[in-house]
Amino acid sequence: MTASQPLRIAIAIAGAGIGGLAAGLCLARAGLRSTIFERAEALEEVGAGLQLSPNALSVLDRLGLLAALRKVGVAADRVELLAHRSGRRIAEVPVHSADGTPYLSIHRAELQAVLLAAVRAEPAITLTLGSELRQMATADAKVELSFGGGGGPERFDLLIAADGVRSTVARLSGLAPAAPTGATAWRTTIDGDAASAFGATGQVAGIRAWLGPARHAVAYPVRAGSAVNLVLIAPGGAPASGRQDDTQGLVSGFSRWDPHLAALVNAAPAPTAWPLFAAPAGRPFVVGHDRVVLLGDAAHAMAPYAAQGAAMAIEDAAVLAAALADTDDPRRAARRYEAERRPRIDKVRGRVAFHRLVYHLPAPFSLARNAVLALRPRDALRADLSWLYDWRAPALDPRRPD
Numbered sequence: 001m002t003a004s005q006p007l008r009i010a011i012a013i014a015g016a017g018i019g020g021l022a023a024g025l026c027l028a029r030a031g032l033r034s035t036i037f038e039r040a041e042a043l044e045e046v047g048a049g050l051q052l053s054p055n056a057l058s059v060l061d062r063l064g065l066l067a068a069l070r071k072v073g074v075a076a077d078r079v080e081l082l083a084h085r086s087g088r089r090i091a092e093v094p095v096h097s098a099d100g101t102p103y104l105s106i107h108r109a110e111l112q113a114v115l116l117a118a119v120r121a122e123p124a125i126t127l128t129l130g131s132e133l134r135q136m137a138t139a140d141a142k143v144e145l146s147f148g149g150g151g152g153p154e155r156f157d158l159l160i161a162a163d164g165v166r167s168t169v170a171r172l173s174g175l176a177p178a179a180p181t182g183a184t185a186w187r188t189t190i191d192g193d194a195a196s197a198f199g200a201t202g203q204v205a206g207i208r209a210w211l212g213p214a215r216h217a218v219a220y221p222v223r224a225g226s227a228v229n230l231v232l233i234a235p236g237g238a239p240a241s242g243r244q245d246d247t248q249g250l251v252s253g254f255s256r257w258d259p260h261l262a263a264l265v266n267a268a269p270a271p272t273a274w275p276l277f278a279a280p281a282g283r284p285f286v287v288g289h290d291r292v293v294l295l296g297d298a299a300h301a302m303a304p305y306a307a308q309g310a311a312m313a314i315e316d317a318a319v320l321a322a323a324l325a326d327t328d329d330p331r332r333a334a335r336r337y338e339a340e341r342r343p344r345i346d347k348v349r350g351r352v353a354f355h356r357l358v359y360h361l362p363a364p365f366s367l368a369r370n371a372v373l374a375l376r377p378r379d380a381l382r383a384d385l386s387w388l389y390d391w392r393a394p395a396l397d398p399r400r401p402d
């Protein structure tokens, strides 16, 4: 085998979200072909803002996408934690990295557009829209896939399930589904004019999080700074209708908060509810006789309290591609992927649980939290997150001759 001869394994990816597109691109960079099957007929603008930390951006940098992302994202060097009522700053958590990899806030649709343009320009990736994976079977040392509309069966050496929190592949594999966390994220985007009504002193120039009992709010710029993304996290499930015309209950829960936040909430278009789900921690990432690999939310959906769901999907893509580039045996690569990813995902889950507890403390515990955070030097707060943000992507070069 030479570096110009990619491994002759047929790889299918289910889902063209952030994880599936990143997986196709990482595989291509590692010299491997793939076919992405996406159930949607068109990849439309779905989602809202995302924070992308340096660990994830190091992968996208390796793919040559950082310059395009910098154009649509907004670089942050800190996250400000604010008291919910007064808006007083509790702490500033630095998020910059020593090697210059940025921390960006970005709209999910713009991230997806950058990934999609790269996928369309990549001859090693075939993207098939309108193909919903419905059935799978492991037979003859292959995985056999069938699609809606009578498509298939098609045979592959490996299936990468990047089909999101309600993963069909997880269900077909008999895995327990992701479960509601008991909280809902209400997301909305405020355009420049409405955001400027927020006032000069309250301008959201960076990433801000207001911490209150049982709920918190996060605001940060997106669309190259021309809009503000607002997320309100509150206890409870989504409204029965799925969408919400009556957000009065939600808004009143934040009405006595920092006037700057209240102004932003009032200027915002009606938010959309995203009930938060988490995949059971003990679930495997690799099933189907090691020929089916779960990635991103399909594997380990988690509440967004550490802003790491998309980041973990992107990291997964790089680690899996690097493992596949390193062996002729896709099943061995799948096992290596699970071994490498599980400790890190567990640690991120731990951080999510820690943030949920600490962010939502009621008084008087919140006062103790504020005092502890205020005393902790900024460098120490950054050092606490070094294990997360300073992770760097593995090399993704095509395999060298043995």
Ligand SMILES: Cc1cc2nc3c(=O)[nH]c(=O)nc-3n(C[C@H](O)[C@H](O)[C@H](O)COP(=O)(O)OP(=O)(O)OC[C@H]3O[C@@H](n4cnc5c(N)ncnc54)[C@H](O)[C@@H]3O)c2cc1C
Residues within 6 Å of the ligand: 014, 015, 016, 017, 018, 019, 020, 037, 038, 039, 040, 049, 050, 051, 052, 131, 132, 133, 134, 162, 163, 164, 165, 167, 168, 169, 185, 186, 187, 231, 274, 295, 296, 297, 298, 304, 307, 308, 309, 310, 311, 312, 313
């Ligand atoms: C309120 C909120 C805030 C968040 N903030 C952040 C943040 O700041 N930073 C961060 O990193 N993450 C954040 N996340 C998490 C992040 O959005 C997700 O973790 C990430 O989008 C998951 O990507 P994915 O590719 O695994 O799944 P998805 O993006 O859900 O993509 C799944 C794809 O699979 C397709 N599909 C589904 N079923 C099938 C099928 N049977 N056949 C074919 N295709 C199929 C879907 O149509 C979709 O295109 C946040 C999430 C929420 C809810």
